Amino acid sequence: MARGEFSARSQEKKRKKWKKKNPKEKIRSKRKQKKLKDILEGSPQARGIVLEKRGVTARQPNSGIRKCVRVQLIKNGKQLTALAPYDGAIKFIDEHDEVLIEGGGGRKKGAKGDLWGVKFKVIKVNNQSLEMLRKGKKEKVKR
Structure with missing residues (x-):
């Protein structure tokens, strides 16, 4: 040298x-x-419109249908699949609702657990916390 x-x-x-x-x-x-390219374009959270509800099957060795929603982001028009976390959360999400999405918690911005390609989760529905809706502390606002 x-x-x-x-x-x-x-x-x-x-x-x-x-x-x-x-x-x-x-x-x-x-x-x-x-x-x-990051679908959220570097931001930690993004708003989107729910296009449809869908069930995603868990990969081996687990089994079951995880409740997810297909969302189109408002800021760039891209579509993604987001998990509706916890028990009964999917009941509070309808089509055409506005949801707030954040990263799913997998390592290196990847999928978490046994879900293929589901890298995001829903945290708010129509500006109401999904956790509060699920526990019954708040009621869902109609838009």
Whole structure:
């Protein structure tokens, strides 16, 4: 390795080469090149309109139908599938309701648990907390 007075260029070249091998640096460079796109466009939450309710089957070794909703985001028009968490939460979500979506809690912005491709969950319906609706502390507002 060159260590002389005028060796800065060669040292920068070597540093650049090794930097490309770092996994975090790979993600950062892909994001700069717009190859790795986040559907929420960097924000932690987004509002959307419910298009339909659907059941997603859990993958092996679990079994069961997880209650999910298909949502179209207001800010960019993209569609995604979001989980209606906890018991009986799907009853409070109807088609054409406005919902607030946040990340589902999986590692590296991925799916959580036994659901393929479901990376988001519903936290509010028509500006009412889904948890409060579920517990019966609030009533659903008609829009």
